[in-house]
Amino acid sequence: MDQLRYKPIAYVVSEELVKISSLLPSNKNRSLLVHSLFSALRLPYFQFPNGNRCIQILKPRRASPKELSIYHTHEYLEYALNPHNSAESTGLQGVEFGLEDDCPPFHGLHEYIRLVAGATLTAVDALKDDTADIAICWDGGRHHAQKSHAAGFCYVADCILAILALKRPNILANPVKKPRVMYLDLDLHFSDGVSQAFHSTGSTGTSQVLTVSMHHTAPGFYPVSSLSNIADTASPSFDPFCLSVPLKQGASNNTFLRIWPIIERIKDVFDPDYFVIQCGVDGLAGDPMMIWNWSLGGEGSLGWCVDRIVNRWQGQKLFLGGGGYNSVNAARAWAYLTAIAIGSPLALDTEIPHHNAFPQYQPSFTLDVPAGYMQDQNTEEYLKVVEDHFDSVINILQDRLGPAGAGSSNTTLD
Numbered sequence: 001m002d003q004l005r006y007k008p009i010a011y012v013v014s015e016e017l018v019k020i021s022s023l024l025p026s027n028k029n030r031s032l033l034v035h036s037l038f039s040a041l042r043l044p045y046f047q048f049p050n051g052n053r054c055i056q057i058l059k060p061r062r063a064s065p066k067e068l069s070i071y072h073t074h075e076y077l078e079y080a081l082n083p084h085n086s087a088e089s090t091g092l093q094g095v096e097f098g099l100e101d102d103c104p105p106f107h108g109l110h111e112y113i114r115l116v117a118g119a120t121l122t123a124v125d126a127l128k129d130d131t132a133d134i135a136i137c138w139d140g141g142r143h144h145a146q147k148s149h150a151a152g153f154c155y156v157a158d159c160i161l162a163i164l165a166l167k168r169p170n171i172l173a174n175p176v177k178k179p180r181v182m183y184l185d186l187d188l189h190f191s192d193g194v195s196q197a198f199h200s201t202g203s204t205g206t207s208q209v210l211t212v213s214m215h216h217t218a219p220g221f222y223p224v225s226s227l228s229n230i231a232d233t234a235s236p237s238f239d240p241f242c243l244s245v246p247l248k249q250g251a252s253n254n255t256f257l258r259i260w261p262i263i264e265r266i267k268d269v270f271d272p273d274y275f276v277i278q279c280g281v282d283g284l285a286g287d288p289m290m291i292w293n294w295s296l297g298g299e300g301s302l303g304w305c306v307d308r309i310v311n312r313w314q315g316q317k318l319f320l321g322g323g324g325y326n327s328v329n330a331a332r333a334w335a336y337l338t339a340i341a342i343g344s345p346l347a348l349d350t351e352i353p354h355h356n357a358f359p360q361y362q363p364s365f366t367l368d369v370p371a372g373y374m375q376d377q378n379t380e381e382y383l384k385v386v387e388d389h390f391d392s393v394i395n396i397l398q399d400r401l402g403p404a405g406a407g408s409s410n411t412t413l414d
């Protein structure tokens with residue numbers, strides 16, 4: 001295990017990726033802030049206690065149209081990858097592919113799709129080549145993107161492409177073993193794109209992929225999906241490998257501390273080879289969404305959850321970004337999580353170093369994203385309902401997987 005910990009942490013970034021990700025209309029310049037803080041804090045030079053350098057910067061490759069077509073439709077790719085369709089006004093055909101409203105076309109869209117998918121797949125390659133046990137791509141995590149259209153600020157389904165690549169048997173290492181992949185989504189919003197892609201109706205077997213999304217729920221809250229609610233385990237459409245933990249307004253560290261054992265139990269029963277963790281930070285206090293009241297530090301915080309994943313979960317891990325509309329808080333959070341992944345956690349009161357974006361970190365000029373003042377509406381009564389539901393879900397999972405956790409895949413996606 002010690003030997004494993006000393007593998008470098010693969011961190012995917014390049015000037016080109018930052019430039020193109022900074023054009024994302026919903027998160028303009030966020031990528032620039034994120035990677036600038038990463039550099040300003042000198043995270044690329046952090047070392048393990050044995051003196052080895054422990055961040056390996058990987059330049060992303062561009063995903064080829066063929067790689068993108070493993071999930072996306074030919075029609076969507078043909079349209080979205082054509083530079084002539086990246087203009088900032090769209091015709092009727094663009095509307096057909098979701099390129100309107102919250103997903104407007106923009107100059108460079110065709111490059112954005114190929115580079116962001118390529119960035120996530122570069123991180124996946126590092127895990128599959130076994131050159132890293134932890135890989136990070138904060139520009140990825142586009143969990144709302146659909147097979148045939150853009151949705152919810154997401155133009156490319158990099159999470160799905162990553163899962164599909166990770167579940168493929170490793171021909172050189174073990175051509176027989178079908179790796180299991182657990183996708184955990186910590187974003188404020190339900191991971192509809194990813195959950196739908198792997199949801200299977202009427203199956204009684206096992207699956208190589210398990211998705212679980214912890215997200216905000218309220219009538220009409222985006223994205224509306226029947227999969228985002230507490231499911232009826234007796235329904236024929238219930239799939240124990242496609243799970244949702246809906247939470248209410250004001251969810252705080254206390255609520256996450258309380259429900260985290262559910263996630264741990266799911267992980268223990270499923271026993272995956274790979275984890276894909278979508279670390280959207282729009283649930284943190286201070287986000288313009290103003291819905292949850294989650295903190296970066298303290299028991300039950302986002303940092304606390306990621307620390308557990310990094311230090312206590314066996315298996316290789318891919319950390320992706322996601323939502324987060326207070327860009328400096330996203331930069332704070334992802335720098336803090338990167339340091340946890342390296343094994344050299346930073347103090348929450350670490351001062352933001354002087355760099356170009358320094359003035360934007362006012363008034364605290366520290367790394368912390370503390371809780372605000374908001375009532376946590378996840379009552380004891382509600383949390384008990386969630387816990388009881390997952391007691392039966394976990395029993396079903398155990399029955400499906402068998403005592404040895406052995407099983408063959410009947411997942412519909414190859």
Ligand SMILES: [Zn+2]
Pocket residue numbers: 187188189280282322323324
């Ligand atoms: Zn979100």
